Structure formats: C-alpha cells, structure tokens
Amino acid sequence: MPARPLVFRTLRWSAWDGCEAGLEHADVRPADGGLTISGIVIGQADGGKFGLHYRLKVDSTWRTRAVHLRTTSGRLLELESNGQGSWIENGKPQPELQGCIDVDIQATPLTNTLPIRRLEWPAGTAADIRLCYIAVPDLTVSPRTQRYTALEPGSLYRFESLDSAFTAELPVDEDGFVLDYPELFRRLS
DSSP: OOOOOOOOEEEEEEETTOSTTEEEEEEEEEETTEEEEEEEEEEEETTEEEEEEEEEEEOTTSOEEEEEEEETTSOEEEEEEOSSSOEEETTEEOGGGTTOOEEEETTOSGGGHHHHHHOOOOTTOEEEEEEEEEOTTTOOEEEEEEEEEEEETTTEEEEEETTSSOEEEEEBOTTSOBSEETTTEEEOO
C-alpha cells in the first residue's frame, strides 16, 4: 500500500452471518510517530463466549512494538518487540518467536492490515510472513507463517495460512483495513 498518513479512524466488524457470534469496535490513532490501535471484541470460539480488549502499538513502518490483551474472564497477555523480530511475553524473552514481525489476533480482521500496510508490492507479488499468532480466548502465542499476495494492490489481497489449508481473498479500503473476511467478518458502515 502506498505510504499515506492515517488520521483517527473508528472501525466496526460483525460476524459474517450477523449473529451474536461476534462484534468488534476499534479505534486507530496516530501516536508517537506510529499508531495506537485499541479494540473490543465480543465473540465466541469453540462454543464458548468471550470478551476481549486489545491494544497494539505499531511504529511508522507498521511493525508491531507492543501488544496488550485482556479477556473479560481475567486472562492477560503482554508482548513487546524490538520491531526486528525479538519478543518478550509477560516479562520473559521468547526465543521461539524470533523472527516474527507481525501479530495475528485470532478474533479480529484488523491485524491483517499490519503486513498489508507494511509491505509495498506490485500485483501478483507474494510475501511469506512469520508472525505471532494469538489464540483467543486462551491468549496462547505461537509462531506461524502466512502468505499475502497482492491481487489488486491497495484493494484486494489473498491470505493463506501456510500452517493449514485456510485461504481467503480480502478486499481492503484505501487505508488497508479489511472490508470483508469471507465466512468470518463483515465491516459495518
């Protein structure tokens, strides 16, 4: 995506089918030369309902620097990164996450924006991304590899999980935020 500065944005998504399976509200704010992204997700996973608050800090190159997650049941996760692939989880270094640049929070389409905005590429170009996958609601973190392909740069990307067979085509707005995530999330106006 072309590097264009962001102003304050408010975004909302619902579960694809519009039922109580999920609703999200997120605010994106410029801060300290990068962005602070805060969101609340009400959802369900594996038959259980959950509430989640998340806060991300990303630098001016869209690299994740800090992640704070708290569930309404009291689970807490704090991740910090140097932006070069070294991570600290709840105060302890995490060598198994070495090389991860981005995060993918299972319960939100918002984290797809991080690699889409960070990488600028022509049509047809693909990039494999090593990232910290955060499962919700248990907030466990594991390294994963995903591939993003620019189908129509600035408007449509293919997402592939290289750890499973999951694939989705993601239309995005002019700032790289997902509009629809087929079968999972739909952006609200």
